[in-house]
Amino acid sequence: MMIVYSQYTGGLPLQYRWRNCCGKDWKRRFADVPKQDIRKFLALFAGAFAFAPKQKLKFSPDDKILVIYQALYPIKAMPDALELETLATDLAQAYGVLLQDIWHDDLSLGELFESTLNHITATD
Secondary structure (H helix, E strand, C coil): CHHHHHHHCCCCCHHHHCCCCCHHHHHHHCCCCCHHHHHHHHHHHHHHCCCCHHHHHHCCCCCEHHHHHHHHCCCCCCCCCCHHHHHHHHHHHHHCCCHHHHCCCCCEHHHHHHHHHHHHHHHC
């Protein structure tokens, strides 16, 4: 088990590691949002999953959070590093968004980002 575990930990899963920057996909989807707001959100996501800050733009708005998580932990018996719990805490602190209120298994990063925008707009 330890050999398999060490093979899958320690960074960005391969399917994301070799991607080009997805910044243009974010700007296309959220044209009216300043790029620094998008980058701040992606930095929060990357931090929750312990990815290097420079890797934050490897993710597209269409990427599903659970798929990213499962790529990190392909074997269900593998212990995780509480990435989803960390993400939930960080979202609540930074945006006032409760992940459990919007969670579904196909939740994409774009949908999650949209919920942060909706919350900010609703509280302004």
